[in-house]
Amino acid sequence: MKTKLTIVAALAAAVLAGPAVAKDYKSITIATEGAYKPWNFKDASGKLVGFEIDFAEELCKRMGIKCKIVEQAWDGIIPSLKAGKYDAIIAGMSITEKRKKVITFSRDYLAGGGSFAVMKSSPIAGLKVMVSKVNLKDISAAEQGEIDALNKALAGKTIGVQTATTHENFVRKYLSKDIKIRTYDTQENLDLDLEAGRVDAALASMNYWVPLLKTDKGKDFSLLGPHLSGGVFGDGTGSGIRKEDQKLADMMSKAITSTLKDGSCATMATKWFGYDACSQP
Amino acid sequence: MDLTILGWGDTGWGDEMFYGALMTLAVAACAYALGIAIGTGFAAMKLSGSVSLRVVADLYTTVVRGIPELLIIYLVFFGGGSVLRWVAKGIFGYGEFIDLPLFVTGMVCIGVSAGAYATEVIRGAVLAVPVGQIEAARAIGMSKSKRFWRILVPQVARYALPGLGNVWQLTLKETSLISVIGLVEIMRQATVGAGSTKEPFTFYITAFVLYLCLASLSNRGFIRAEVWANRGVRTT
Numbered sequence: 001m002k003t004k005l006t007i008v009a010a011l012a013a014a015v016l017a018g019p020a021v022a023k024d025y026k027s028i029t030i031a032t033e034g035a036y037k038p039w040n041f042k043d044a045s046g047k048l049v050g051f052e053i054d055f056a057e058e059l060c061k062r063m064g065i066k067c068k069i070v071e072q073a074w075d076g077i078i079p080s081l082k083a084g085k086y087d088a089i090i091a092g093m094s095i096t097e098k099r100k101k102v103i104t105f106s107r108d109y110l111a112g113g114g115s116f117a118v119m120k121s122s123p124i125a126g127l128k129v130m131v132s133k134v135n136l137k138d139i140s141a142a143e144q145g146e147i148d149a150l151n152k153a154l155a156g157k158t159i160g161v162q163t164a165t166t167h168e169n170f171v172r173k174y175l176s177k178d179i180k181i182r183t184y185d186t187q188e189n190l191d192l193d194l195e196a197g198r199v200d201a202a203l204a205s206m207n208y209w210v211p212l213l214k215t216d217k218g219k220d221f222s223l224l225g226p227h228l229s230g231g232v233f234g235d236g237t238g239s240g241i242r243k244e245d246q247k248l249a250d251m252m253s254k255a256i257t258s259t260l261k262d263g264s265c266a267t268m269a270t271k272w273f274g275y276d277a278c279s280q281p
Numbered sequence: 282m283d284l285t286i287l288g289w290g291d292t293g294w295g296d297e298m299f300y301g302a303l304m305t306l307a308v309a310a311c312a313y314a315l316g317i318a319i320g321t322g323f324a325a326m327k328l329s330g331s332v333s334l335r336v337v338a339d340l341y342t343t344v345v346r347g348i349p350e351l352l353i354i355y356l357v358f359f360g361g362g363s364v365l366r367w368v369a370k371g372i373f374g375y376g377e378f379i380d381l382p383l384f385v386t387g388m389v390c391i392g393v394s395a396g397a398y399a400t401e402v403i404r405g406a407v408l409a410v411p412v413g414q415i416e417a418a419r420a421i422g423m424s425k426s427k428r429f430w431r432i433l434v435p436q437v438a439r440y441a442l443p444g445l446g447n448v449w450q451l452t453l454k455e456t457s458l459i460s461v462i463g464l465v466e467i468m469r470q471a472t473v474g475a476g477s478t479k480e481p482f483t484f485y486i487t488a489f490v491l492y493l494c495l496a497s498l499s500n501r502g503f504i505r506a507e508v509w510a511n512r513g514v515r516t517t
Contacts, residue, residue, distance in 0.1 A: 042477045073461050073469055079359045083363055
């Protein structure tokens with residue numbers, strides 16, 4: 001009876017103890033969705049390509065570890081991470097409070113957020129930008145200057161946003177009261193009114209404007225002011241990692257910061273997105 | 282709709298979609314076979330005299346038919362994997378990740394669900410065979426195995442085939458759910474293609490056509506099987 005108890009106790013201890021030794025990250029597996037162009041997708045030969053494939057490979061090079069990139073349907077991407085099927089998610093995943101309850105994130109590498117657009121013929125179209133990226137998380141004096149400049153340029157004008165979006169949150173919080181705000185149910189309707197002159201400027205995500213400006217539909221638009229991100233726009237895109245692998249998350253963050261500092265992130269982003277979508281270092 | 286993106290080889294998605302369809306068919310066929318085996322076993326349990334066997338079989342069909350298929354997949358794939366790792370780490374001290382084979386996991390999930398429906402179909406078919414025929418067979422001195430193979434099986438097959446055809450169609454469509462665990466079948470391949478080319482319509486229509494082809498071709502097979510099982514039965 002006593003020996004039986006000892007065995008049970010030993011088993012229980014072994015189960016409860018878990019992995020005591022800190023893991024050495026020599027090789028990791030990274031999951032991506034493979035169906036989110038141009039972040040991560042597949043070419044017609046079935047090969048994974050996209051910004052995040054290039055970016056993940058660059059991160060692994062900088063961390064000095066071997067990486068295997070696998071595809072995983074979006075539906076099961078967090079449970080499979082937690083189950084240990086792979087060690088990190090690099091799949092255009094926004095850092096949110098809700099997700100942070102179950103997994104941890106590296107720092108952000110893509111800023112997300114948005115920008116204003118106006119008609120090329122508009123009198124405010126040529127607004128000078130001193131700081132091209134404004135992060136609302138902690139606003140520096142120079143960044144505040146950009147927001148003030150926007151407010152000055154748009155004073156007395158009407159701007160449009162799609163309703164119930166982070167962009168609406170931005171205009172309600174940061175724009176002065178003498179700017180009239182019109183909300184739209186769809187972005188297409190907003191574009192039509194921008195073209196018709198019913199609104200003087202429209203705020204939407206950079207990932208929407210940049211491809212649009214290259215098409216026939218958007219050829220008369222131009223971007224106005226800085227690329228706004230952070231704060232009400234959310235915390236950007238990061239790599240999702242299991243909470244117990246905080247050390248790996250720190251390694252990732254360090255590698256990400258180095259790609260942001262030396263401009264290699266910007267080069268890759270410009271190749272895939274058509275503009276520098278990267279976060280500030 | 283630009284059909285060149287559905288070309289064969291490295292420049293098009295046609296081959297990827299085709300292999301996706303083969304995967305769907307393979308999973309569905311294996312899961313169906315498993316479902317029929319499970320269904321036969323549990324139908325026998327339900328019809329047996331033993332109360333405990335009946336309770337077990339009732340529990341199985343009630344639970345499995347009562348919960349969504351997707352939940353079974355999540356439970357088996359994520360839950361099963363965690364339990365397996367927990368056991369491996371706690372008892373054998375093996376802390377590495379144990380990968381459940383995708384194909385087998387998917388097949389088991391779908392098969393377990395198909396089995397619950399097949400159980401009821403087969404049970405109903407057995408009950409539809411008139412008791413008088415078994416009694417008559419016994420009266421002319423047929424052995425137990427002869428009664429089973431000559432009297433019961435051909436008639437059960439006849440009564441069960443339409444219902445089992447339904448179970449097959451259900452199984453075929455349920456395979457689309459296992460795309461969540463990463464098995465690349467029609468639905469997963471269509472999602473990838475749609476997201477990668479920004480041509481969702483082309484890919485979902487292709488998936489539609491592929492499912493319809495698989496369903497209608499197999500439906501023909503079942504009609505033939507039914508005709509065969511009904512040979513010698515007066516229809517009017």
